[in-house]
Amino acid sequence: MTFTSDRVKVPHGLWEGLRQMGIQLGDIARQAGLPQDEIAGAEVSASHYYSIWRAFAELVGNTAQAIIGLATAYETAKYPPSVLATYHARDFRDALIRMTKYKQLCPPESLTIHEEGDTCRIELGWQQAVKSGPPVLAGITLACLMELGRRGTGRHLTAKSVEFTEDMGDVEALEAYFGCRIRTGAAHNRLTLRRSDLDRPFLSYNEELLEILTPALEHALDQRYTVRTISNAVKYIIKGMLSSGRPEMKTVAKELGMSERTLQRRLVREATSFKVLLSKSRHEQALHYLANDMLDIKEVAFLVGYEDQNSFYRAFRGWEGVTPAYWRVSQEH
Structure with missing residues (x-):
C-alpha cells in the first residue's frame, strides 16, 4: 500500500522558540485566521503550515528579523530526532549530508548539496507537488543550517553567499547574520559555504547517540512511502x-x-x-x-x-x- 499526504509536521521546538520571542500560539492563530486547536497539533495541512510562518513574519514586522530571531532562539534540546542526529554528527559535512537525507522525513522543504572547487552549495526546494513556501520559511531553513554549523563547531562560521528568490526585508541584518552579501530575486534559495568549513569537527559529536538514532531514522526512510x-x-x-x-x-x-x-x-x-x-x-x-x-x-x-x-x-x-x-x-x- 502506498500513501501520500499534504500533512506537515510542526517542529516540536517552534512554539517554545516563538514564546522566547514574545509570540504566543494564540497570537499566531489570530494573525493567520486559523483555529488555535487546529494549528496546535503535531501535524497540519501544508497550507496551514505556510499560514503559520506568514503570520509569524507579519507579527515580527520584518522577514529578516523574524528569521534571525527564531534561528538564534531555537534551543538545540528541542530539535526533533532527525535534526538531533545532524547536531551530533562527526563534522559539518557529515551533518549537512544527514540533514539533506533526513529532511525527506520532514516536508515540505527539501535540500540538495553539491561540492565543487572550494565551495559547497546547498539548495532549498519543495517536496512533491507542494508549492513554494513563504520567504520566512526559506530563510529560517537556510539560517538553521548556518546555526547548525556554528553550534556544532563552536565557531562563528560565515557563508560565502546567500541567495533568495523573494524579498527578505532587512537585507543588511541578514548580511550581518550570515556574514556575506545577500542576493534577492535570485533563481534559487541557496546557501553557499566554504568547502574547508565542512571538514571542521563537531564538538557535539556523539557516536553512541548516533548509533541509537541512525537505525531508527534509516528505517523511517525505508518505510516513508510504502x-x-x-x-x-x-x-x-x-x-x-x-x-x-x-x-x-x-x-x-x-x-x-x-x-x-x-x-x-x-x-x-x-x-x-x-x-x-x-x-x-x-x-x-x-x-x-x-x-x-x-x-x-x-x-x-x-x-x-x-x-x-x-x-x-x-x-x-x-x-x-x-x-x-x-x-x-x-x-x-
Missing part, C-alpha cells in the same frame, strides 16, 4: 509524531487520506485498534531508546510522547512488568 498494511502505516505515522505529543486518530486518518470511521473499520479488519497501535508504537520506541544508556529516562519519556515521567513509568510497567531503569540494567547481563 507499507504493507494499514496497521503498519498507522504505527509508522504514530512513531513520527511521538516526540511532539500524543498522536490523535483523526490526525493519523488525515495523514492516510481517509475518515476516522474508515480507519477504525480497516483496523478492526486487521483485528486491532488505534489505542493498541499507539501503545505498541510507544513500547517499541521506548525499548529502542532504552537499549543504550546515552539517553536518560526522562529523555526517553519525551521521545515516546510522555511529558510526565511518572506516566511513562506506569505505562512501561504495564508493558514489561518492571521499571525502565530495571529493564535497562537487566539488558546488561
Whole structure:
C-alpha cells in the first residue's frame, strides 16, 4: 500500500522558540485566521503550515528579523530526532549530508548539496507537488543550517553567499547574520559555504547517540512511502509524531487520506485498534531508546510522547512488568 499526504509536521521546538520571542500560539492563530486547536497539533495541512510562518513574519514586522530571531532562539534540546542526529554528527559535512537525507522525513522543504572547487552549495526546494513556501520559511531553513554549523563547531562560521528568490526585508541584518552579501530575486534559495568549513569537527559529536538514532531514522526512510498494511502505516505515522505529543486518530486518518470511521473499520479488519497501535508504537520506541544508556529516562519519556515521567513509568510497567531503569540494567547481563 502506498500513501501520500499534504500533512506537515510542526517542529516540536517552534512554539517554545516563538514564546522566547514574545509570540504566543494564540497570537499566531489570530494573525493567520486559523483555529488555535487546529494549528496546535503535531501535524497540519501544508497550507496551514505556510499560514503559520506568514503570520509569524507579519507579527515580527520584518522577514529578516523574524528569521534571525527564531534561528538564534531555537534551543538545540528541542530539535526533533532527525535534526538531533545532524547536531551530533562527526563534522559539518557529515551533518549537512544527514540533514539533506533526513529532511525527506520532514516536508515540505527539501535540500540538495553539491561540492565543487572550494565551495559547497546547498539548495532549498519543495517536496512533491507542494508549492513554494513563504520567504520566512526559506530563510529560517537556510539560517538553521548556518546555526547548525556554528553550534556544532563552536565557531562563528560565515557563508560565502546567500541567495533568495523573494524579498527578505532587512537585507543588511541578514548580511550581518550570515556574514556575506545577500542576493534577492535570485533563481534559487541557496546557501553557499566554504568547502574547508565542512571538514571542521563537531564538538557535539556523539557516536553512541548516533548509533541509537541512525537505525531508527534509516528505517523511517525505508518505510516513508510504502507499507504493507494499514496497521503498519498507522504505527509508522504514530512513531513520527511521538516526540511532539500524543498522536490523535483523526490526525493519523488525515495523514492516510481517509475518515476516522474508515480507519477504525480497516483496523478492526486487521483485528486491532488505534489505542493498541499507539501503545505498541510507544513500547517499541521506548525499548529502542532504552537499549543504550546515552539517553536518560526522562529523555526517553519525551521521545515516546510522555511529558510526565511518572506516566511513562506506569505505562512501561504495564508493558514489561518492571521499571525502565530495571529493564535497562537487566539488558546488561
